[in-house]
Amino acid sequence: MEYSEKVMEHFTHPHNVGKIDDADGVGEVGNAKCGDIMKMYLKIDNGIITDVKFNTYGCASAIATSSIATDMIKGQPVSEALKLTNKAVVEALDGLPAVKIHCSVLAEQAIKAAVRDYYDKNGIEYDEAEFHFNEEHHH
Amino acid sequence: MKVYADNAATTKISKTALDAMMPCYTEIYGNPSSLHQVGQEAFHAVRDAREMMAKCLNCDTDELYFTSGGSESDNWAIKGAAHLMAKKGKKHIISSKFEHHAVLHTLNALEKEGFEITLLDVYENGLVKVEDVKNAIREDTALVTVMYANNEIGTVQPIREIGAVCREKGVLFHTDAVQAVGHIPVDVKADNIDMMSLSGHKFHGPKGIGALYCKKGIRLPNLIEGGAQERNRRAGTENVPAIVGMAAALKEACDNMEENTKKLVAMREQLINGILKIDASRINGDRDHRLPGNVSACFEGVEGESLLLYLDLAGISASSGSACTSGSLDPSHVLLAIGLPHEVAHGSLRLSICEENTPEQMDYIIEQLPPIINRLRDMSPLWERIQNERK
Ligand SMILES: Cc1ncc(COP(=O)(O)O)c(C=O)c1O
Ligand SMILES: [Zn+2]
Numbered sequence: 001m002e003y004s005e006k007v008m009e010h011f012t013h014p015h016n017v018g019k020i021d022d023a024d025g026v027g028e029v030g031n032a033k034c035g036d037i038m039k040m041y042l043k044i045d046n047g048i049i050t051d052v053k054f055n056t057y058g059c060a061s062a063i064a065t066s067s068i069a070t071d072m073i074k075g076q077p078v079s080e081a082l083k084l085t086n087k088a089v090v091e092a093l094d095g096l097p098a099v100k101i102h103c104s105v106l107a108e109q110a111i112k113a114a115v116r117d118y119y120d121k122n123g124i125e126y127d128e129a130e131f132h133f134n135e136e137h138h139h
Numbered sequence: 140m141k142v143y144a145d146n147a148a149t150t151k152i153s154k155t156a157l158d159a160m161m162p163c164y165t166e167i168y169g170n171p172s173s174l175h176q177v178g179q180e181a182f183h184a185v186r187d188a189r190e191m192m193a194k195c196l197n198c199d200t201d202e203l204y205f206t207s208g209g210s211e212s213d214n215w216a217i218k219g220a221a222h223l224m225a226k227k228g229k230k231h232i233i234s235s236k237f238e239h240h241a242v243l244h245t246l247n248a249l250e251k252e253g254f255e256i257t258l259l260d261v262y263e264n265g266l267v268k269v270e271d272v273k274n275a276i277r278e279d280t281a282l283v284t285v286m287y288a289n290n291e292i293g294t295v296q297p298i299r300e301i302g303a304v305c306r307e308k309g310v311l312f313h314t315d316a317v318q319a320v321g322h323i324p325v326d327v328k329a330d331n332i333d334m335m336s337l338s339g340h341k342f343h344g345p346k347g348i349g350a351l352y353c354k355k356g357i358r359l360p361n362l363i364e365g366g367a368q369e370r371n372r373r374a375g376t377e378n379v380p381a382i383v384g385m386a387a388a389l390k391e392a393c394d395n396m397e398e399n400t401k402k403l404v405a406m407r408e409q410l411i412n413g414i415l416k417i418d419a420s421r422i423n424g425d426r427d428h429r430l431p432g433n434v435s436a437c438f439e440g441v442e443g444e445s446l447l448l449y450l451d452l453a454g455i456s457a458s459s460g461s462a463c464t465s466g467s468l469d470p471s472h473v474l475l476a477i478g479l480p481h482e483v484a485h486g487s488l489r490l491s492i493c494e495e496n497t498p499e500q501m502d503y504i505i506e507q508l509p510p511i512i513n514r515l516r517d518m519s520p521l522w523e524r525i526q527n528e529r530k
Contacts, residue, residue: 011445011448012449014518054518055519055520056518059445059461
């Protein structure tokens with residue numbers, strides 16, 4: 001098994017690590033039993049993600065995925081962030097070893113969970129289908 | 140600083156072993172089965188290597204069979220004994236929950252063939268209880284196979300006592316001694332062992348070579364069929380350089396064992412003491428009955444693979460039993476077998492040292508660990524939760 005240079009770059013120097021105390025949306029996915037938990041904090045202004053931070057407990061693949069996914073949605077409209085797929089994240093990392101794909105699914109899910117939290121808090125209506133994923137178990 | 144602390148995965152070949160091997164490539168390159176002089180020289184090299192190893196293990200030369208390594212020896216001993224005893228209507232095998240996969244997967248295969256497998260508990264301290272072995276033996280028990288020392292947590296099993304129970308009950312006893320041979324005293328006669336697997340690359344010998352000790356009188360069926368090598372029991376042209384290198388490495392390891400052990404135990408305790416100073420850390424496995432060079436630890440709120448890779452960036456090679464390094468979704472079966480919850484097992488780190496390591500290197504590891512663990516905990520939602528629960 002080998003990680004791409006891009007993965008190692010994001011793992012060793014992850015972007016957007018931290019918390020946002022007055023976040024507009026917070027999402028946490030994964031569980032300790034599986035060995036990965038990802039928590040995403042969003043600051044949203046006029047429908048635009050103005051700031052994003054993450055906390056991740058997990059392997060190099062989980063940390064690198066969190067880092068690059070936060071880069072990809074920062075400054076984007078919420079509607080665009082919701083379109084971010086796991087596939088796009090993995091491609092941006094120049095691929096992941098096959099056994100590691102399951103660890104990367106969390107980023108997409110964490111973003112969605114954070115956006116939904118934002119919608120819920122602000123009474124914004126949404127289509128449940130857009131947030132369809134198994135929060136309990138990401139594998 | 141560079142620190143190789145993954146000697147349980149594999150070791151660097153020793154100079155003694157390499158020096159012994161080189162002529163087998165350049166001069167003694169014949170086939171030991173050939174009758175001409177070039178072949179006979181190779182034949183003598185293999186014979187001498189076997190004698191050297193038999194002395195180290197306290198067995199006869201004709202009880203030792205060269206194989207391709209620990210996995211093959213385990214497969215051969217376990218499948219062979221199972222099929223041998225099945226002819227007498229015995230189809231029950233006893234082993235432990237934390238064996239190496241070379242043993243566990245072999246047992247799975249036998250289970251599919253209709254054998255019944257009992258896996259004994261290893262408790263929190265990572266030790267099989269002799270009483271449990273005694274109680275598990277039945278009329279139809281074909282074999283007991285318990286590893287000498289565990290590859291992850293380093294616990295050393297009461298092999299001599301288990302062997303005695305098996306002798307008393309007339310049951311065959313195999314032990315996977317891959318992690319023990321060359322590291323702690325192993326004497327097949329005194330330890331009441333019928334069959335024993337070992338592997339060259341775990342004691343500074345070459346990779347892809349090992350041996351099976353099989354006590355005289357046990358007519359183990361062949362695993363590898365073909366030519367008449369190894370007295371008709373294991374076919375294939377002998378890997379002469381590897382055999383010679385393994386024997387030289389084993390002799391060196393056994394000659395220096397006392398001295399090495401002293402040095403290793405001191406460094407091991409140095410590491411353990413340093414690790415236990417870290418908040419929410421633990422050492423896995425019995426503190427007394429363990430390999431001189433093994434330290435197995437868990438750090439709560441930290442994931443093992445990330446820890447391992449950050450250590451690697453600091454020049455330290457180690458290993459982990461986290462799910463993400465095991466290639467499966469579950470953390471290592473060994474850590475689960477000693478009762479660790481999944482989330483603790485994910486944060487495991489194994490440091491396995493050898494006599495070439497130094498106390499300065501241990502200091503370096505102890506110095507590097509806390510900032511790395513803090514960095515990972517700072518970004519860990521699990522650690523945040525643990526902290527909140529503590530309040
Ligand atoms: C306890 C144990 N058994 C068996 C093996 C397999 O040995 P080999 O790599 O020589 O096949 C290993 C090595 O990983 C081991 O640690
Ligand atoms: Zn992972």
